[in-house]
Amino acid sequence: MNEAVRGRDRERTEAAILAAAEAQLAEAGFQAFGVNAVARRAGCDKQLIYRYYGGLDGLAAAVGESLGARYTSPPAQPPAQSYGELTERLLLAFLEQFRADRLAQRIAAWEVAERSPLVDKLAEARAQALGRWMEEARGGLTPPPGIDAPALNALLIGGIQQLVLASMTMGGFAGLPLSEDRNWIRARLALRALIRGVYRPAFAGADVLPGS
Amino acid sequence: MNEAVRGRDRERTEAAILAAAEAQLAEAGFQAFGVNAVARRAGCDKQLIYRYYGGLDGLAAAVGESLGARYTSPPAQPPAQSYGELTERLLLAFLEQFRADRLAQRIAAWEVAERSPLVDKLAEARAQALGRWMEEARGGLTPPPGIDAPALNALLIGGIQQLVLASMTMGGFAGLPLSEDRNWIRARLALRALIRGVYRPAFAGADVLPGS
DNA sequence: GGAGTATATCACCAACCAGTGACATATCGG
DNA sequence: CCGATATGTCACTGGTTGGTGATATACTCC
Structure with missing residues (x-):
């Protein structure tokens, strides 16, 4: 993707750099996310990263902005009957x-590894996207009284993230070998059991476990 | 801690290096865990790390071995009446x-950030220590039928880890501002609610929440 | 005391990194 | 057509890293 290939087109070049940045972060991880690596991957000089994005920070901010579109609304479903069902x-x-979004995984791993203005922008973008995604699907439902939904969600979302992240690097977590699909089914069932346990008794149907 | 200070004592030097390694990892994180940094902190030449530990890998392995002693058994309590109570x-x-163990936190963050023989040793040591710790406290209790304890534990432990790690770098997680102690109380209550939810109905007493 | 060895330090290498100034060339407006 | 500007490339600095060979110094045993 050098000049000869794509001509002199700033827009195209900027897009190429942004794409290279996302690919680099997703595939190689945040440790290998640097000006040199991104420029190499984009097939242009790193100077352009400084010129067009003001350095790696600006580039990360751009990645963050383009991140919002990744969280597509879940496919339209019959509206949930209860907050518990919705949560499930x-x-x-x-x-x-x-599990399918390597870029989000890398950012999540980055969040817990280091604090820097660079990762702050990405983390904030990811958090907002996640927040919007959940808010959008909520449909006016509110948690039943006596239920601290934010705390419960934080714990469960954190558990999910940890399982996914650990499965990618260590192949499992806390004795669960998550390289095998059948153990992912166990994880899903456990997640469901936890949710149903706290949001009981308002549970009737929905015994189908998606993804299994 | 250079030669003039401590004399020529291999044992002492090795201990100093190991201590420096743990301190460096705990305080500065795995990104700053390198031969140069550890040697600087130990006040000796990095060559000694190669000589005595065979490089950074061996040093990490040594850190891992010395890690087992960190998980002290929980203070003797009246034996739990049920598996659910024990889990709680x-x-x-x-x-x-x-939350109190920065070194363990750094290793946990490392585990999800990178796969390398170096972190493998540490992760394995941490996992084994955790496993022993839980096994030791189990006291012959077995999970009730229909309960997938390993999967549940993995999810909940993961959630705890994620909350702690995210609170250290981002100051919160998924909308929970974990810099405030009162929100940690919420997290503990949520954790308890989740556990009691799945292990119901075998719950009678134990309404005191430790650490609040 | 003197030889030999263990211990510690120094000096250096190649590779990589972020960042910058100078230069080349294509494109567009007068 | 020619100059100005946008775009792209090159070359270099200063700094850090992991790793290694050579050297200096203290200790030990004969």
Whole structure:
């Protein structure tokens, strides 16, 4: 993707750099996310990263902005009957979503590894996208009284993230070998059991476990 | 801690290097865990790291071995009446333990950031220590039928880890501002609610929440 | 005391990194 | 057509890293 290939087109070049940045972060991880590596991958000089994005920080901010579009609304479903049912659907969907999104995984790993203005922008973008995604699907439902939904969600979302992240690097977590699909089914069932346990007794149907 | 200070004493030097390694990893994180940094902190030449530990890998392995002693058994308590009660106690204790152990946090963050023989040794040591710790407290109790304890534990432990790690770097997680102590109480209550939800109905007493 | 060895330090290498100034060339407006 | 500007490339600095060979110094045993 050098000049000879694509001509002198700033827009195209900027797009190429942004794409290279996302690819580099997703495939090689945040440790290998540097000006040199991105420029190499984009097939242009690193100077352009400084000129067009003001350095790696600006580039990361651009990645963050382009991140919002990744969280597509879950496919239209019959509206949930209760907050518990909604939570179950959302968190199971989040598991699949997150498991399939290497870029989000890398950012999540980055968030817990280091604090820097660079990762702050990405983390904020990811958090907002996730927040919007959940808010959009909520449909006016509110948690039943006596239920601290934000705390419960934080714990469960965190558990999901940890399972996915650990499965990618260590192949499992806390004794669960998550390289095998059948153990992912166990994880989904456990997640469902936890959710149903706290949001009981308002549970009637929905015994189908998506993704299994 | 150079030669003039401590004399020529291999044992002492090795101990100094190991201590420096743990301190460096705990305080500065795995990104700053390198031969140069450890040697600087230990006040000796990095050559000694190669001579005595065979490089950074061996040093990491040594850190891992010395890691087992960090997980002290929880203070003797009246034996748990049920597996659910035991789980509640253990996971709440794990939260406090992990929150206070910067070294364990750094290793946990490392585990999800990178796969390398270096982190493998540390991760394995941490996993084994955690496993022993839980096994030791189990006291012959077995999960009730229909309960997938390993999967549940993995999810909940993962959630705890994620909350702690995210609170250290981002100051919160998924909308929970974990810089405030009162929100940590919410997290503990949510954890307890989740556990009690799945292990119901075998719950009678134990309404005191440790650490609040 | 003197030889030999263990211990510690120094000096250096090649590779990589972020960042910048100078230069070349294509494109567009007068 | 020619100059100005946008775009792209090159070359270099200063700094850090992991790793290694050579050297200096202290300790030990004969």
